[in-house]
Amino acid sequence: MSDTRPGPPLHAEVLVVGAGPAGLMLAAELASRGVRTVVLERDPAPPGYCRGFNLNARSLELLDRRGLAGRFLAEGPTVADTVFTGGARLDLAAMRTAHPYVLGIPQTKVEELLAGHAEDLGARILRGHRLTGLRQDEDAVYAEVGSGEDGLTLRCGWLAGCDGGRSTVRELAGIAFPGTPARRFTLLGDVVLADPGSLGFGVTTGPGGSVFVIPRPGYVRLITADARPPEDRDEPVTLPRFQQAVDRALGRHVELAEARWLTRFGDAARLAERLRDGRVLLAGDAAHIHPPAGAIGVNAALDDAMNLGWKLALVARGLAPDTLLDTYHTERHQAGAALLRNTRAQAVLGEEDERLAPVRDLLAELARFEETAGHLAETITAVNTRYPVPHPTGHPWDGRMVPDVALDGDSLLRLLARTGGGVLLTEPGPHADPLHHAATPWSDRVTTATTPPGALHGATAVLLRPDGHAAWTSPAPTAEAAREALSRWFGPGRASPAA
Numbered sequence: 001m002s003d004t005r006p007g008p009p010l011h012a013e014v015l016v017v018g019a020g021p022a023g024l025m026l027a028a029e030l031a032s033r034g035v036r037t038v039v040l041e042r043d044p045a046p047p048g049y050c051r052g053f054n055l056n057a058r059s060l061e062l063l064d065r066r067g068l069a070g071r072f073l074a075e076g077p078t079v080a081d082t083v084f085t086g087g088a089r090l091d092l093a094a095m096r097t098a099h100p101y102v103l104g105i106p107q108t109k110v111e112e113l114l115a116g117h118a119e120d121l122g123a124r125i126l127r128g129h130r131l132t133g134l135r136q137d138e139d140a141v142y143a144e145v146g147s148g149e150d151g152l153t154l155r156c157g158w159l160a161g162c163d164g165g166r167s168t169v170r171e172l173a174g175i176a177f178p179g180t181p182a183r184r185f186t187l188l189g190d191v192v193l194a195d196p197g198s199l200g201f202g203v204t205t206g207p208g209g210s211v212f213v214i215p216r217p218g219y220v221r222l223i224t225a226d227a228r229p230p231e232d233r234d235e236p237v238t239l240p241r242f243q244q245a246v247d248r249a250l251g252r253h254v255e256l257a258e259a260r261w262l263t264r265f266g267d268a269a270r271l272a273e274r275l276r277d278g279r280v281l282l283a284g285d286a287a288h289i290h291p292p293a294g295a296i297g298v299n300a301a302l303d304d305a306m307n308l309g310w311k312l313a314l315v316a317r318g319l320a321p322d323t324l325l326d327t328y329h330t331e332r333h334q335a336g337a338a339l340l341r342n343t344r345a346q347a348v349l350g351e352e353d354e355r356l357a358p359v360r361d362l363l364a365e366l367a368r369f370e371e372t373a374g375h376l377a378e379t380i381t382a383v384n385t386r387y388p389v390p391h392p393t394g395h396p397w398d399g400r401m402v403p404d405v406a407l408d409g410d411s412l413l414r415l416l417a418r419t420g421g422g423v424l425l426t427e428p429g430p431h432a433d434p435l436h437h438a439a440t441p442w443s444d445r446v447t448t449a450t451t452p453p454g455a456l457h458g459a460t461a462v463l464l465r466p467d468g469h470a471a472w473t474s475p476a477p478t479a480e481a482a483r484e485a486l487s488r489w490f491g492p493g494r495a496s497p498a499a
Contacts, residue, residue: 014316015040015143015156017131017169021107022284022301023162024114024125028066029309031121032420035316038156039118040145042163044128046115049190049261050106052295053214053221056381057092059299060099061401062306065468067417069099071113076105083202084376085349088364094374097383098404107298134159134172134280141279157316160281160308162301165270167286175282176273179289179340182266184351185226185233186292189242189262192219194255209249209352219260224249225352226264237262267291267347269340275329283308288336293346296380300339303382304332310420310466319445320491331387342380387469390488395459395473402462402470407449415447416468422446422490423464424482427456431477435461438479441493442486465489 014030016023019041030037055063055072063069078101084090093100115125132151133144141159145152161169170177193199199213199220214221224245239259247253272287284301308328314320349360366372378384386399405412405425415423424439424446426432436448446463456462461477462470463485472485486493 013037013156014158014160014312015141015154016160016162017143018161018163018167018284018286019043019046019111019115019125019127020162020164020284020301021110021114021298022286022305023160024111024118025302025305026160026162026283026309026312027123027125028114028118028121029305030313030316031118031123032066033310033313033317035313037118037123039123039125040129040131040143041125041127042130046108046111050108052107052298053104053216054295054298055103055105055110055302056296056299056383057095057097057099057101058382058385059302060103061097061383062302062467064098064413065306065416065466066420067414068113068117072105072110073103075109075113076103078103082377084367085346085360085363088360088367090367090377090380091370091373092377092381094370095377095381095383096374097378110298131163131168131172134169136279158279158281158312160283160312161286162282162284162305163286165285165289167282169280170272170282170286173277173280175277177270178273179270180268180344182233182268184267184347185229185264186266187222187224187226187237187242187245187262187264189222189237189256190216190219190260191222191239191242191256191262192258192260194257196220198254204250206250206252208251211246211249219258222246222256229264233264233266237264265292267344269344271333271336271340275333275336276325281308281312281325281328283332287332288339290340290343291347293343293350296339296343296382299382300336303335303385306467307332314445314491324489324491334388335382335385339382346380389471389473391472393459393473393475395470395475396457397459397462397470398473400470401468402464405451405455407451410449412449412464415449416464416466419447421466422471422486424448424486425451425456425462425464426477427451427453427460429460431460434479435477435482438482439486441495442490444494445490446486463489 013036016027016039019039023039027037027039060069080093080101081089081091082102130146132146135142140155143154161167201213201215204211209225212223242262243256269290272282275282275287283304311324311328315322389399392398426435439448459473461474463472465471471489
């Protein structure tokens, strides 16, 4: 990034707008690959309140592939089930994952850990800076940034909007945000109860509705319907108004002694028309908003960032054509559509409508059986995410996250965490050396490794992307097919010295 005064352009620099989970994870991914990255955050300091309290299995799998999961797991408890429709418990142990649970960790701690990680890798985080305008041409993006009374125009190669559901980047880029507006509103409050024993953990139902109670150290989080939202949905929520809503739902008075944070949210569901507009990209809530069912927001943000980071780094460094970024739109727009479908379905089932009772009962029953519980859990946590591959072979890993695989004196997870690049796995045999030789021009981006016999479950070779997904599987690989896959996902290989 540079200002617009004369000087050499900085081609491989990315400006990330927003220091939430998406922006911080993206910054870390870029910085780890040598891309000069700056994060602009409009707020002068991290928030004093916490929006969410969990990371799910999908996020932990992604963090595992950077060697980071342990840092997060050390910060909170894991729970092997979660609340599903109608108050039923969904068994997460039925999922096919190395992390069959949800991690209880405040979003503030997630952001703290990610910020430290990104800065350790060389990313700069500038707080108290607001994006006020942008334009782009074929070579660069020009971002107008204000800080207090001062303002300047910054020039960067690429700009990523990770600035939330009311994204300034999305608006300035003119990217449409179609979907359904909010029609139901919910109040959320982090409050101190005058009598801590007046409400227990979980859902308490009364004649006027229900209150969901989540104990926190020194306070509780209460969630209840906003049956009478004001005309101005942005009107601040006051403690008396929140008290009134809780009492109305319960049909009795439960005194709230103090409010730490009060907010209102709706069930709007919107997905950006496109996640890429030239040199401008969207991730996290800037790309999609949805009902809060399943507390999936932070997790989807990390997913976007991991998908975009390695691709944008290759393009920014001049190693791959910018058409690689089109796969970011294709993959994460499809994932965003599934996210909206799943959260909207859960939100509908949560409505206080007796006509839905038979559906809730049926799903609650399915949640108790291992076969169906696994599918439901993998769907709502996105563990079953499968990206399209150009030449599917029917292998169970096609487009899926590849589980850990033993290597000679190593493991796949350790290798991914150590290199941050792609991996070409081969089983032992006469094909291994020719495939490894074919991958030599990509050795700065892809590591080759040999697995024990049978480790690839019917495939002879598997090409992994840096995010751990299988980009190519083959039961009978050829050097030509391997080169085609490597070029598609990692750009042209380097010319050999002999050439």
